[in-house]
Amino acid sequence: MSDREGLGEFEHIIILALLRLGDDAYGMRVRQEIEQRAGRETSIGAVYSTLDRLETKGLVESFTGEATAERGGRAKRIFKATSKGIHALERSQQALMNMMEGLTWKA
Amino acid sequence: MSDREGLGEFEHIIILALLRLGDDAYGMRVRQEIEQRAGRETSIGAVYSTLDRLETKGLVESFTGEATAERGGRAKRIFKATSKGIHALERSQQALMNMMEGLTWKA
């Protein structure tokens, strides 16, 4: 099982968003979460294509949510990080941590 | 001063490496540091092209180091993060921190 995945920056942020959103992790909401939390503007297209690629790589999975729609709106596609995705996330975080260990710098 | 830079994953790691290496931050050494610390294999070409791009963006600067060469070997090109680069680094770190805030997950 070649498990040498490396997450890009945006992929990293997206998986983090999925973890915090849980069952409410669908495209539009993910985008909103990123804009609010990370303070970073993104287009909805950017979010979906990244999500699709993560799914292709098996780091994320998706399924159609029940028709929750209260007043108009299409069925949601809910995303969830797979365990493989979580491992990839952990490796990325760890790499960063290792690089930061004991490091301080002047602004 | 448009200061909306976003660091890619590798760029992020490279700048961290520069900070920890200080005056010893030249290509080969940067590569070595990344392999050891981050546990990630990289080619020397990958390191240099990323460094070059960071320099073009003004996030890093470089100068030729004195001919330290003790037994053979060409002069080193020493790299250093600019203050703009450090700001970019801080923004990236902050974005990630914000996304992680209060988050826990099961492996």
Add this chain to the structure above:
DNA sequence: ATATTTCTTCTACATTGTAGAAATGTCGGA
């Protein structure tokens, strides 16, 4: 029916990541 709303798909291009071979400059010894 159709307008309105919410959400997803598709298409296209820009930026970053990645590798490896080729080039460059330095040193010690024949």
Add this chain to the structure above:
DNA sequence: TCCGACATTTCTACAATGTAGAAGAAATAT
């Protein structure tokens, strides 16, 4: 002084990721 071994950087090319926005689809209410 020419040569071989070395350490380091430069160049070239392509793959993967980031990014945007317009177009399409499904649901509700009137």
